[in-house]
Amino acid sequence: MASTSTSLDLFVLIFGGALAMLILVAGVVAFTVLYQKRIYKQTLLVKQMEVKHQQELIYHTFEGIETERKRVARDLHDDIGAALSAMRLLVGQMISQQGETEVLAERCKQLIDNTIQSVRTISNDLLPHGLEELGLAYSLEGLCEEAANLTDADVCCDVIDLPATRPNLNLLLYRIVQELLNNAVKYAGATQISIQLTEETGDYLFVYADNGQGFDFSSAYQKKSLGLKNIETRARMLGSQVLFQTAPSAGLRVSIAIPKSSYL
Structure with a gap:
């Protein structure tokens, strides 16, 4: 009977020890998995923040470019365009007066017309016509x-x-x-x-x-x-x-x- 009791105690001790080891191993594995998952989430969050930051940088860069385009377009329209229109009017008045300057004035008028059209084209490329208004x-x-x-x-x-x-x-x-x-x-x-x-x-x-x-x-x-x-x-x-x-x-x-x- 004593021998049987000792064998039973030894079996319980071994089984209990093995069970404790399994629980410990399971705990270590679970901790490792959770830790790696947490690290992965943090890494993913950092990458998402980096991507968002890059997108914001790109957005602000394009925004700055478009702002400058608007400024140049308005300058072309308001200053250069207005000056060329005035010049065209003056040359038109010259043509109405008969004389040796008629042919030269007609050439100047044509050149100014072409320049005005070029300014309009450049201005429209820089600041799309009617986008903000219409x-x-x-x-x-x-x-x-x-x-x-x-x-x-x-x-x-x-x-x-x-x-x-x-x-x-x-x-x-x-x-x-x-x-x-x-x-x-x-x-x-x-x-x-x-x-x-x-x-x-x-x-x-x-x-x-x-x-x-x-x-x-x-x-x-x-x-x-x-x-x-x-x-x-x-x-x-x-x-x-x-x-x-x-x-x-x-x-x-x-x-x-x-x-x-x-x-x-």
């Missing part, structure tokens, strides 16, 4: 009309107005469309160009499409195409991601889902 839809329709005048393509523009609460965001989208249309006119060789901006449940959906020659996106992206990078950066500043769908001889489709929360 809204995004008006300005995008104007871009599409200009593109249609520069190419034989059929340009379809079906857009809505976005809230005026964040004018800088509207300007970002305007620049994206401007970049896409410029590329289409210069390189795409498209016969059909479509721009749509619609309202979805939680987003504003922008879609650009053309049937041009397309391109190898991976190759262009690896070459750090400035146009693609500018569109991608502006899309991030809109709180979105841009989706490029293209291939050689397959046209181009660009989609951007802009969260409505960006305009709150």
Whole structure:
């Protein structure tokens, strides 16, 4: 009986010790997992803060550029444009007087007309005509009309107005469309160009499409195409991601889902 009792006590002791070790090991594993999870969360939070900081830096950089563009555009319009208009009026008066200066005055008048048109074009590129006063839809329709005048393509523009609460965001989208249309006119060789901006449940959906020659996106992206990078950066500043769908001889489709929360 004594031997049996001793064996039982020894078994209980071994079992209890093994159980205690298992509990200790489980505790160490649980602590390690929780600690690693906490470290991961902290690392993720730091990365998110870094990304947010970078986005803020990029946003403020673009904001500074656009502010300077507005200043230069107003200076061109108010100062240089006004001076050229006055000069044109004076030359017109010279033409009305018969004499040897008539031919020279006509040449000067033509040169001034060309300069005035150049100033208007530069001013409009720097500060989109009507964007702040008449809204995004008006300005995008104007871009599409200009593109249609520069190419034989059929340009379809079906857009809505976005809230005026964040004018800088509207300007970002305007620049994206401007970049896409410029590329289409210069390189795409498209016969059909479509721009749509619609309202979805939680987003504003922008879609650009053309049937041009397309391109190898991976190759262009690896070459750090400035146009693609500018569109991608502006899309991030809109709180979105841009989706490029293209291939050689397959046209181009660009989609951007802009969260409505960006305009709150």
